Amino acid sequence: MAKGIAEEPSRLGEQLAEDFLGHLWPPFTQLQGLKPVIMERAEGAVVYDTEGNEYIDAFASLWTVNVGHGRQEIFDAIKAQMDKLAIYHIFQIANEPSIKLAAKVASLMPGDLDHVFLTLGGGESVETAVKMARQYHRNRGNGTKYMVLYRDRSYHGTTMTSTSAQGLTVNRQKFEPLLPGFIKLGAPYCYRCAWGKTYGEDCRMECAKVVEQEILFYGPENVGTMLGETMIGTGGVIPPPPEYWPMVCETCKAYDVLVINDEVITGFGRSGTWFGFEQFGSDPDLVTMAKGLSSGYLPLGAVGAREHVFQAFLGGADKAFMSGATYNGHPLCSAAGLANLEIIERDKLVERCAEVGPYLQEGLRTLRAHPIVGDVRGVGMVAGIEYVSDKATREWFPPSVGAALKVRDEAFKRGVFVRLLGGGHCNAIAPPFIISREQIDTIVRVLDEAIGVVERELGY
Numbered sequence: 152m153a154k155g156i157a158e159e160p161s162r163l164g165e166q167l168a169e170d171f172l173g174h175l176w177p178p179f180t181q182l183q184g185l186k187p188v189i190m191e192r193a194e195g196a197v198v199y200d201t202e203g204n205e206y207i208d209a210f211a212s213l214w215t216v217n218v219g220h221g222r223q224e225i226f227d228a229i230k231a232q233m234d235k236l237a238i239y240h241i242f243q244i245a246n247e248p249s250i251k252l253a254a255k256v257a258s259l260m261p262g263d264l265d266h267v268f269l270t271l272g273g274g275e276s277v278e279t280a281v282k283m284a285r286q287y288h289r290n291r292g293n294g295t296k297y298m299v300l301y302r303d304r305s306y307h308g309t310t311m312t313s314t315s316a317q318g319l320t321v322n323r324q325k326f327e328p329l330l331p332g333f334i335k336l337g338a339p340y341c342y343r344c345a346w347g348k349t350y351g352e353d354c355r356m357e358c359a360k361v362v363e364q365e366i367l368f369y370g371p372e373n374v375g376t377m378l379g380e381t382m383i384g385t386g387g388v389i390p391p392p393p394e395y396w397p398m399v400c401e402t403c404k405a406y407d408v409l410v411i412n413d414e415v416i417t418g419f420g421r422s423g424t425w426f427g428f429e430q431f432g433s434d435p436d437l438v439t440m441a442k443g444l445s446s447g448y449l450p451l452g453a454v455g456a457r458e459h460v461f462q463a464f465l466g467g468a469d470k471a472f473m474s475g476a477t478y479n480g481h482p483l484c485s486a487a488g489l490a491n492l493e494i495i496e497r498d499k500l501v502e503r504c505a506e507v508g509p510y511l512q513e514g515l516r517t518l519r520a521h522p523i524v525g526d527v528r529g530v531g532m533v534a535g536i537e538y539v540s541d542k543a544t545r546e547w548f549p550p551s552v553g554a555a556l557k558v559r560d561e562a563f564k565r566g567v568f569v570r571l572l573g574g575g576h577c578n579a580i581a582p583p584f585i586i587s588r589e590q591i592d593t594i595v596r597v598l599d600e601a602i603g604v605v606e607r608e609l610g611y
């Protein structure tokens with residue numbers, strides 16, 4: 152296997168690189184000094200750049216391509232829909248694939264999460280869900296319940312609402328002033344408990360109890376929504392303790408606070424169940440989804456709503472949900488989503504995540520032997536590695552050292568793409584569900600090597 156970054160760029164690569172740096176303004180990217188790598192094609196769990204280098208896509212694009220790259224069935228479904236109806240909106244009207252997709256998603260969600268609002272991505276889903284929660288309270292005569300609780304280290308996208316619920320400083324500070332009424336809570340982050348407690352020892356689930364404390368502090372008449380990723384992702388892949396969501400949901404119910412579980416990463420199988428909230432004991436009123444809904448073949452997201460939420464929007468024009476966008480329910484995106492879900496069901500890919508996920512988790516946990524690896528955690532096909540300068544104190548490296556960034560780059564040179572996140576202190580691994588055990592072995596071996604290289608460079 153030809154791996155690593157080619158020494159000499161090709162002519163095609165050179166032209167693309169010039170146009171990239173000259174014209175394309177990509178998200179979250181410092182272009183100055185960037186050495187462009189341009190992806191050209193992909194197959195299964197492998198992606199190839201314009202120089203012919205190949206990489207294991209250990210992050211499934213951006214935790215997205217869950218069914219793997221190059222699925223002909225999805226291309227065929229999009230083409231078949233194009234031949235019939237490429238675009239028609241769903242404002243007071245509908246198109247066939249959007250109806251079928253909504254019914255399919257509703258059938259996959261447990262309980263009475265029966266209503267589905269289609270969007271084009273995760274941030275838009277969060278934006279929509281928060282607006283839904285606000286209008287829900289207003290429709291029921293509780294218009295003052297506008298406040299939104301969110302958590303430290305959360306990531307919900309880049310709209311102004313998502314940014315206001317952003318728990319990573321680097322992603323929010325530059326955009327102040329943000330929206331009023333967003334209240335930050337400590338995260339259920341046992342490795343770095345905000346209350347200085349140790350799970351299983353002196354922990355009293357302070358992270359869950361703080362929800363009631365803050366509702367009472369701000370007043371139940373003002374707090375309307377609790378927004379949280381079922382499992383924090385971009386903040387460092389942080390599964391909550393099992394007591395967390397059941398306690399939070401009980402509190403929220405008692406104070407008529409709607410729970411939004413952000414399932415943009417965990418939805419559609421990644422955690423080993425169809426939805427993360429099923430295994431983390433949560434009972435959300437609203438669920439935000441994207442990524443795995445279409446495996447990214449076309450932009451697609453959704454908000455799932457329970458019956459009682461939906462009912463609050465019935466009964467007259469002034470009750471209707473007054474939000475949406477031109478491309479909500481787009482026929483081609485819906486067709487891609489349907490074909491994707493059919494593959495996940497037919498090929499039993501959720502079951503595969505539950506079966507192969509532990510193999511990935513076990514392999515990655517061997518990396519804990521490294522002196523700079525503080526923690527390895529995750530569930531199913533999603534894992535995070537957190538780096539520390541000192542295992543005993545759990546102190547992070549200063550940003551100037553950039554240990555996680557260095558490991559990511561060393562792994563990339565060796566043909567494995569993992570992601571830098573967790574405020575720059577973590578790497579995340581979230582491969583397509585179809586990844587083989589052999590490819591998982593390669594990911595673990597390459598990370599082992601990459602961490603070793605960085606350790607030697609840092610003098611460990």
Ligand SMILES: Cc1ncc(COP(=O)(O)O)c(C=O)c1O
Nearest residue numbers: 272273274306307308380413415
């Ligand atoms: C939990 C979560 N919510 C929302 C989003 C935003 O999704 P998008 O980038 O599609 O707007 C992300 C993106 O990674 C996410 O991880």
